Amino acid sequence: MKWLKWLLGIAAFAWAGQYVLALLLPNLAMETLYLLGDERYGHNQLVVAPVPDENSRQVVRPSPDLLYASCLYNLQDGALTIEAPVPERYWSMQFYQMNTDNYAGITNQRDERDRVGTIAKVTLISADQSPEDYEGEVIQSPTSRGIVLLRASAIGDRTEQQAALDASSCSPTAPS
Amino acid sequence: MLKNLSKLTAAAIITIVLSAVLLARTIGAGLNEMNLQNGDWVTSTATGTKDANIMLKATVALGGLLASAKKDSMYYRLSTIAGEPLRLNCRYRIEGTDYDANWWSVTAYGWDNYLIPNSPRRYSFNNENLVRNGDGSWVITVAETEQPGNWLPIGPAGAPAWRKLTNHDFDLLLRLYTPGEAYLDTPLSAPLPRVTREACQ
Numbered sequence: 001m002k003w004l005k006w007l008l009g010i011a012a013f014a015w016a017g018q019y020v021l022a023l024l025l026p027n028l029a030m031e032t033l034y035l036l037g038d039e040r041y042g043h044n045q046l047v048v049a050p051v052p053d054e055n056s057r058q059v060v061r062p063s064p065d066l067l068y069a070s071c072l073y074n075l076q077d078g079a080l081t082i083e084a085p086v087p088e089r090y091w092s093m094q095f096y097q098m099n100t101d102n103y104a105g106i107t108n109q110r111d112e113r114d115r116v117g118t119i120a121k122v123t124l125i126s127a128d129q130s131p132e133d134y135e136g137e138v139i140q141s142p143t144s145r146g147i148v149l150l151r152a153s154a155i156g157d158r159t160e161q162q163a164a165l166d167a168s169s170c171s172p173t174a175p176s
Numbered sequence: 177m178l179k180n181l182s183k184l185t186a187a188a189i190i191t192i193v194l195s196a197v198l199l200a201r202t203i204g205a206g207l208n209e210m211n212l213q214n215g216d217w218v219t220s221t222a223t224g225t226k227d228a229n230i231m232l233k234a235t236v237a238l239g240g241l242l243a244s245a246k247k248d249s250m251y252y253r254l255s256t257i258a259g260e261p262l263r264l265n266c267r268y269r270i271e272g273t274d275y276d277a278n279w280w281s282v283t284a285y286g287w288d289n290y291l292i293p294n295s296p297r298r299y300s301f302n303n304e305n306l307v308r309n310g311d312g313s314w315v316i317t318v319a320e321t322e323q324p325g326n327w328l329p330i331g332p333a334g335a336p337a338w339r340k341l342t343n344h345d346f347d348l349l350l351r352l353y354t355p356g357e358a359y360l361d362t363p364l365s366a367p368l369p370r371v372t373r374e375a376c377q
Binding site for chain 1: 183187190191192194195196198199202224225226228230231233234236237238239240241242243244245247248278279281283285289290291292293294297299300302303304305334349351353354
């Protein structure tokens with residue numbers, strides 16, 4: 001009967017353990033993505049990805065109908081400025097913290113259509129910095145590290161969208 | 177003492193492995209109370225938000241990292257039809273019309289959550305590149321072998337088969353970018369493509 005106690009114990013702990021693993025998984029996945037990306041491309045700079053295909057295995061479920069550019073950020077040394085020309089077709093700039101939450105975003109859709117044809121300029125600051133110290137559009141990151149992801153439509157003629165991503169940047173904010 | 181320690185270590189390792197397998201199966205089967213079912217399609221309006229519970233966040237971490245929140249995009253996933261997992265040895269038919277969104281697409285992913293290797297390098301259809309009928313409706317055929325019309329090829333996932341923990345061989349993802357009110361307010365009844373199994377070998 002001793003082995004039955006062991007089996008029941010293992011089953012109970014395994015059942016509870018899946019929730020513990022689930023709790024750890026988001027940060028683990030983001031940390032892995034961040035570390036691998038940082039090692040390959042560095043941080044605080046924008047990297048434009050090729051159009052996704054079967055060889056795109058850095059991030060799960062890439063869309064072959066989207067163009068992507070990303071910036072792994074670390075705000076420990078100060079704020080970052082993200083500049084991006086906004087094309088006519090679908091475009092967005094989404095901000096993710098290290099627990100996978102999409103905590104902020106801007107787009108050229110809905111009531112933000114007036115961004116089309118302009119250059120979006122966002123200052124990204126950390127939680128301990130004050131938005132009042134910066135001019136223009138300011139986004140405050142809940143964590144000092146995270147990922148900014150630019151998406152642009154790859155449907156039809158993608159020339160304008162590709163040019164928009166190629167001309168985008170993510171770099172330390174110049175002192176005023 | 178040493179015997180007990182090695183027993184405990186073995187039990188701990190088995191427990192961790194079992195926990196990982198249970199979690200993978202829970203996520204793979206979409207067993208999460210935050211999931212919303214619309215026919216065979218499954219979605220969640222909390223994806224990417226701080227409202228997501230731990231299982232949904234884990235699901236996103238494994239199968240949808242960097243998904244955006246619903247106002248930007250809604251994702252409907254289909255991995256079973258009437259409880260039957262999608263199989264590579266079957267042919268499926270997706271029928272639809274147009275959907276209220278800035279753009280939408282249907283993409284096939286392997287069980288490993290990546291695009292499926294295939295020689296025509298066709299991974300999805302979107303609202304612009306589908307061949308449509310005269311009334312605007314369309315049909316996509318999902319199969320391993322070449323099909324007439326809108327053929328969405330499937331095949332073995334790129335990852336080694338021994339890592340497979342899901343029941344399905346592949347799944348379908350409907351993306352709706354800048355979704356209309358029906359998807360934001362009533363995601364359980366909003367119009368979606370119809371997927372049926374035509375035949376299996």
